[in-house]
Amino acid sequence: MDRSPHIAGRMADIAPFHVMDLLARARELEADGRRIVHMEIGEPDFDSPEPVIRAGIRALARSLTHYTPAVGLSALREAISAFYGRRYRVTVDPARIIVTPGASGALQLVMGVLVNPGDEVLMADPGYPCNRHFVRQYEGRACPVPVDRSSAYQLTTALLREHWTPRCVAALVATPSNPTGTLIPQAELCAMAHFTSEQGAVLIVDEIYHGLTYGQPPETAAALADNVFVVNSFSKYFGMTGWRLGWIVAPAPWVREIDKLAQNIFLAAPTLSQHAALAAFEPETQEILDRRREVFRERRNALLPALRALGFDIPVAPQGAFYLYAGCGAFTDDSYAFSRRLLEEAGVAITPGIDFGEFRAASHVRFAYTTSTEDLREGVERLGRYLA
Amino acid sequence: MDRSPHIAGRMADIAPFHVMDLLARARELEADGRRIVHMEIGEPDFDSPEPVIRAGIRALARSLTHYTPAVGLSALREAISAFYGRRYRVTVDPARIIVTPGASGALQLVMGVLVNPGDEVLMADPGYPCNRHFVRQYEGRACPVPVDRSSAYQLTTALLREHWTPRCVAALVATPSNPTGTLIPQAELCAMAHFTSEQGAVLIVDEIYHGLTYGQPPETAAALADNVFVVNSFSKYFGMTGWRLGWIVAPAPWVREIDKLAQNIFLAAPTLSQHAALAAFEPETQEILDRRREVFRERRNALLPALRALGFDIPVAPQGAFYLYAGCGAFTDDSYAFSRRLLEEAGVAITPGIDFGEFRAASHVRFAYTTSTEDLREGVERLGRYLA
Numbered sequence: 150m151d152r153s154p155h156i157a158g159r160m161a162d163i164a165p166f167h168v169m170d171l172l173a174r175a176r177e178l179e180a181d182g183r184r185i186v187h188m189e190i191g192e193p194d195f196d197s198p199e200p201v202i203r204a205g206i207r208a209l210a211r212s213l214t215h216y217t218p219a220v221g222l223s224a225l226r227e228a229i230s231a232f233y234g235r236r237y238r239v240t241v242d243p244a245r246i247i248v249t250p251g252a253s254g255a256l257q258l259v260m261g262v263l264v265n266p267g268d269e270v271l272m273a274d275p276g277y278p279c280n281r282h283f284v285r286q287y288e289g290r291a292c293p294v295p296v297d298r299s300s301a302y303q304l305t306t307a308l309l310r311e312h313w314t315p316r317c318v319a320a321l322v323a324t325p326s327n328p329t330g331t332l333i334p335q336a337e338l339c340a341m342a343h344f345t346s347e348q349g350a351v352l353i354v355d356e357i358y359h360g361l362t363y364g365q366p367p368e369t370a371a372a373l374a375d376n377v378f379v380v381n382s383f384s385k386y387f388g389m390t391g392w393r394l395g396w397i398v399a400p401a402p403w404v405r406e407i408d409k410l411a412q413n414i415f416l417a418a419p420t421l422s423q424h425a426a427l428a429a430f431e432p433e434t435q436e437i438l439d440r441r442r443e444v445f446r447e448r449r450n451a452l453l454p455a456l457r458a459l460g461f462d463i464p465v466a467p468q469g470a471f472y473l474y475a476g477c478g479a480f481t482d483d484s485y486a487f488s489r490r491l492l493e494e495a496g497v498a499i500t501p502g503i504d505f506g507e508f509r510a511a512s513h514v515r516f517a518y519t520t521s522t523e524d525l526r527e528g529v530e531r532l533g534r535y536l537a
Numbered sequence: 538m539d540r541s542p543h544i545a546g547r548m549a550d551i552a553p554f555h556v557m558d559l560l561a562r563a564r565e566l567e568a569d570g571r572r573i574v575h576m577e578i579g580e581p582d583f584d585s586p587e588p589v590i591r592a593g594i595r596a597l598a599r600s601l602t603h604y605t606p607a608v609g610l611s612a613l614r615e616a617i618s619a620f621y622g623r624r625y626r627v628t629v630d631p632a633r634i635i636v637t638p639g640a641s642g643a644l645q646l647v648m649g650v651l652v653n654p655g656d657e658v659l660m661a662d663p664g665y666p667c668n669r670h671f672v673r674q675y676e677g678r679a680c681p682v683p684v685d686r687s688s689a690y691q692l693t694t695a696l697l698r699e700h701w702t703p704r705c706v707a708a709l710v711a712t713p714s715n716p717t718g719t720l721i722p723q724a725e726l727c728a729m730a731h732f733t734s735e736q737g738a739v740l741i742v743d744e745i746y747h748g749l750t751y752g753q754p755p756e757t758a759a760a761l762a763d764n765v766f767v768v769n770s771f772s773k774y775f776g777m778t779g780w781r782l783g784w785i786v787a788p789a790p791w792v793r794e795i796d797k798l799a800q801n802i803f804l805a806a807p808t809l810s811q812h813a814a815l816a817a818f819e820p821e822t823q824e825i826l827d828r829r830r831e832v833f834r835e836r837r838n839a840l841l842p843a844l845r846a847l848g849f850d851i852p853v854a855p856q857g858a859f860y861l862y863a864g865c866g867a868f869t870d871d872s873y874a875f876s877r878r879l880l881e882e883a884g885v886a887i888t889p890g891i892d893f894g895e896f897r898a899a900s901h902v903r904f905a906y907t908t909s910t911e912d913l914r915e916g917v918e919r920l921g922r923y924l925a
Contacts (some may be wrong), residue, residue, distance in 0.1 A: 155791035196600035212584035391808025402542035413670040421781025
């Protein structure tokens, strides 16, 4: 009789976030009275905007906590559609919008309706760590494509062409990217949509850091082509992480399938979050969010030259999100050990490259500017002393 | 170039809830001014208990909307552990409790860490429709075992033995069951845990309707054996459906794997729901819930004889949940068409058997007593006139 626990094979390929160990250690140090500067956390330090909080309280007072349709409240789908009209000047039929439990739920649904066992999905390395696991979850194969400064750490049509195989069913891109903060030009997105369409495949565009960009606002891929899935979220720009709410803009032929899968694996996204999210599009909220974006911009503008001056290699200035992906080859050839030492000896928490893939992971780290300007300044000073 | 949309093979096996079409039609009829008696809805008609609502409002006022750990707030895991101590007199280490986005999230995680492609999971037919899809999601094979009055519509050790194959990694049972409302005696659960353990497999016990039972309260399987997973939820007994919150009690060797998968596919359960759920265990809430249970009991006690008198075959009196699973062979050999006619001609919405499996589905329907006693009386009168 086999007494070792039966654990599915996929779990050997599904990695925990390595930064969680660092975060746990940081909390230990804090419990001992050490002050830690947190530059590892992928969550805005701002609370949810006041109008959203108030809308949540109103919804609770009205007991709006029963199930919604699996694809979300009609009113919210329409509000998201209207948002595309106002912000991007594109028309997106509300019927193509599926409200999901976070962008995580969105990616689960998209991969679930697309990926057969053995199917391949191209994605950038470095990239968001969970992306490859959503593919693995469905017994597909995530194919990381090494990207570097030459393409601003993004996939390109040329890279897709180079790495494409007959088993590829999709390419997944993120603009702005986590961890690199870089964007994909709209013309390149368009070319990638065209290329994948020619292959009978789809393009999945993660736009969850839209709204947090610091130059010309990016266009959306939501109306780009009929083989494009857009994934978005209320977490980052809208500051609603713990509400677990996101959405998909899906091409019409897949909507019914996504609805079916959502019914079965989620029932629906959290009801209260959906009601509160209606307030995310009010002018008052938009003003708050725009002010916050300016704060993020100032932090980036301060942190980028400071890290460069210390010797971190950041060849492409990030245009969005709240991350700086930095080469640390001048200091170490083991970025995980470097991150641990930095925490123990300098009291600065950052994320090692290994959380974002394998390509040059040991010589890269990610800095998040999701903490106050004062904290960032303190963090840079500590780094300076430590590296001196 | 293939222009038909690429859709993963699993989606051909993942069925929508047929009752959704009936519900949509019911809403159309209501929009036209018809009054419909809803006996199809698997959601308590009560709002979330007041103390839970108030706790939600307090949490919002404190902006408690950031991410929690993937396994849930420590305080909530401890509160659930304490609940097992108070209600069931069993000790469950909080470290074995994983807070999830609903029981749906719980079942996704459990299947995700257990099921390899081709692995089989035994489950009762009729049963909760999504169960087989959670297995299919991971390329496993759900093996429905026909159950009838002879086993109170539940799996037994004898049935497991009869249907077991070398590819079986788990058996999934629900007590009380949806759609039948029947229970599994603790001795039988214990024997099933023992049998599955002998096979090197696990027993998954869905206890989401615990608390809604109308005789001797059932014991929990949470401390029964070291190969038992318990899935529970704040939706039904606690009246918190749209909050999307549930939990797993997992055997210790699987906890780390479940944590890893939850990090990647969910990040965490909704934060606000977790804070509000702390109030679900307060004495004031428990009193409200106990009163509601008595209301459900009265409804069952009124509806069961009324349906039997009309000629519906309900051979085993349901001891829990809020469902009556009824043979309608006296009236039809197509329960779906029967349900549609009943809606159109009598204005009564019920759920056809096909939503719960294939075994004798065409001669069964499910009545939910999730509406007022007056509505149930009206529904029975309409049924009586229609069937006369």
